[in-house]
Amino acid sequence: MFVAGNRRDGTANLNAVDAADGSELSPGFVTATMQDVEDACKAAADAQTDYAGRPLAERAAFLRLVADKIDALGDDLTQRAMKESGLPEMRLNGERGRTVGQLRLFADEIENGAWQSLRIDHADADRTPPKPDLRLRMVPLGPVAVFGASNFPLAFSVAGGDTASALAAGCCVVVKGHPAHPGTSEMVAAAITEAVSEAGMPAGVFSLLNGAGNELGEALVKNPHIAAVGFTGSRGGGLALMKHASERKVPIPVYAEMSSINPVVLLPNKLEAQADALGTAYVASLALGAGQFCTNPGIVLAVKGDALDTFLASAKEALGTTAAQTMLTKNIKGAYDQGAGKLSSKSGATLVGQGAEGSAACGRAQVFTVSAADFMADEDYREEVFGPSSIVIRCADVDEIRSVLASLEGQLTATLHMVEGDYEAAKTLLPVLESIAGRVLANGWPTGVEVTHAMVHGGPFPATSDGRSTSVGTMAIERYLRPVSYQDLPEELLPEVLKDGAAKCLRRVDGKYEV
């Protein structure tokens, strides 16, 4: 555990567990006291003006150094994360690549500077009344509390997307590490702490706090020095943080990525043409990473008939060759079994097929099918079952598909499978998909989330707490900013980026964009 550059000593009372066999891993880790929370948040607040005021090139260099330090952890990091998460080696190596790639992308983004939304309206002394000189830029909100996610022990944990985007925005960060991978968190936090020191940043820029209970998270969100929250996790967890944040004396924004069942529509002509291949691809997507993705395809909608039967037969066959995979934690596995069990007990739900059973720590892939009427009548079918489970909804026609879609809560993604003959049907569905989801896909599966400029990993509630933002891609930086306008400030006192002769960067000058 690190508070503003200092490793905290104390009683080691948090141990990780080997995800595969449940055995306790060494060493133990110190957990945070309420004093640690206050110290970390106070240090972040004290460092905030200094960090935010550093030239953008320095801030970018700092993020690149963090990436280099994490790269340098190499296989040791992968091995520890494997034990703690049960995720396979290749996946975790890929995730490390994504994590450092993300940091470097945000470093480039910092230097690009367009995220500052620079606007200049020059004065007009001849107007009646005289028009003042006004210049606008975005400034950081202040210290951000980041909650590490269990399902991405690297890419959405200590140095993950929330941390990278907050640091890029100029916000100091206090991370609450996920208790399922404290060793992984410790290694990454040590790397960041080294980078903070070597880059000459104020120590309060980063802290990592450990803890297994809800008290730590609550104290963090309620700490008056904290200005925003980034979270990826369960709906219950996200809702609790939203409540704490809204009840503060000074309410703060919460960006919680919570719950999504990611509808996938198989339009008739496409299904007719490729039922078999679709069935196979579907099972590959839903079983990927033991289904432990926020973008897992939880429901599939299609018009009933022979083609759908072929699809289901193909899915059943693919399930037959799907190995069971270790799930992240005992709690997640327990919740998965409970959710899948609830579905199988429904009279309206028919089991299409199952994957191999595996050990007690493993999640068994399962696909159910249900009629649109039954789906609409029972709220339970809409609940996310986190893991490799999915439901195929048999609809009478495309109109019924649309009705089901329109009845859904907010989603991270919504997908259409189609060929040209389906475009007319697609046009009737697209406005609905846009209104419920943050990302609309064609002819793919939602599980892959590209880290780039045009990505939205977000969506209306309850997919996230705040559908106005994304947690993946460069637009994520905007979450942690607010606008400030400067009126008639003398040139000497203006922020450099707002001076007339500042270095090139996207700006809007007297209404016109200049690149």
Add this chain to the structure above:
Amino acid sequence: MFVAGNRRDGTANLNAVDAADGSELSPGFVTATMQDVEDACKAAADAQTDYAGRPLAERAAFLRLVADKIDALGDDLTQRAMKESGLPEMRLNGERGRTVGQLRLFADEIENGAWQSLRIDHADADRTPPKPDLRLRMVPLGPVAVFGASNFPLAFSVAGGDTASALAAGCCVVVKGHPAHPGTSEMVAAAITEAVSEAGMPAGVFSLLNGAGNELGEALVKNPHIAAVGFTGSRGGGLALMKHASERKVPIPVYAEMSSINPVVLLPNKLEAQADALGTAYVASLALGAGQFCTNPGIVLAVKGDALDTFLASAKEALGTTAAQTMLTKNIKGAYDQGAGKLSSKSGATLVGQGAEGSAACGRAQVFTVSAADFMADEDYREEVFGPSSIVIRCADVDEIRSVLASLEGQLTATLHMVEGDYEAAKTLLPVLESIAGRVLANGWPTGVEVTHAMVHGGPFPATSDGRSTSVGTMAIERYLRPVSYQDLPEELLPEVLKDGAAKCLRRVDGKYEV
């Protein structure tokens, strides 16, 4: 009262009151039932996809038509608003100009199109794994509930800034008219309703609901069809709406502009050089519009000494020639007297001077002075007193000015008066001002709010409920938007603006901005 293009009949049980003499004005107006709320919100939701899907040129033409129709109301509108608000003719003519100017500015902004944040990342099939095609744009949040403000019966009421920015964003609008000016609201709503019809927009784009109690506002915010809220008013009112919004099954964003005391700092060299002129300008700013501006200079901070005494003497003299002005409503006048009375009862507060007393409906301008220590020790001094009242805080030195500033809540504005010799002191204060306010001014008074691109009329809580936004200026459109990403969508199904060959508009293509 208008629900989706239809004037509602019923019992007329809401009458306006002449602000100057308290007499009841004719005619009476119908108030909204719960069924009216549901009808208006449902109509807005039903119209949403149609309205949002109209070509931007059509949406812009609609806003221009609304402006033309309001212009055509001419002097009749001014006369009615004068009676209902007690505001003078010149001010209301100016406010009408601002209202239609705002609508036309947003019409231009719609066509400019940059607010869509268009981003295109082209596919790369050769990458492993293949990189998808991703395209992002902003889409409207959905129907917006707008609360008319009492202090701007035109510019922040039925067709005011919140309505203009929501309509520009592609959101349908349901307005709750302010009960103090139902006649003004009715005239403007009739103009909008005509424009909706003539422009061929779906009727549900706009509704106006009347009502005097809190139930109407609560029902509106809690209605499941409503996706966001725009409000300008009291802290208590704003907090209540925030609570309703956060307790919904689907929480929604609330943009409430609530409470600000707008600190003004007179730095030593400037004060020394121009104490007399500053005192006169200060009183003119604080008494403008009977002090009924969100940006009224509620506190002034300066280092004590001869120059400050000269400033106070000048302010006292100016107050002596300041006429009393009719306040907006009996409630506002009552709250003003109570607030000013509370200040005058404090042992630490000394009355510097007062304006003329005027009639019972009038607010009397008042300036108090208090030591920094007394100010810091008593929370009461930080409460906004809505009206022509202000406090001058006597500080020991610039460090103490900074301490007082750092102890303040969020503000709409913060101002520095300075000459070159004050720049070093200003540099130590600017980071504090930036952290507490949405707009930082030099050598001016905060009461004027320019409607332009680089304006921020917003600020950290409790100045607003959401410091990430502005309610004045073109950036206000961004409040009512959320991002959607399209992955591998066939060209034929892409929104026009995201096609490769779309008409020129600011876009980010493969990371590069193109204008």
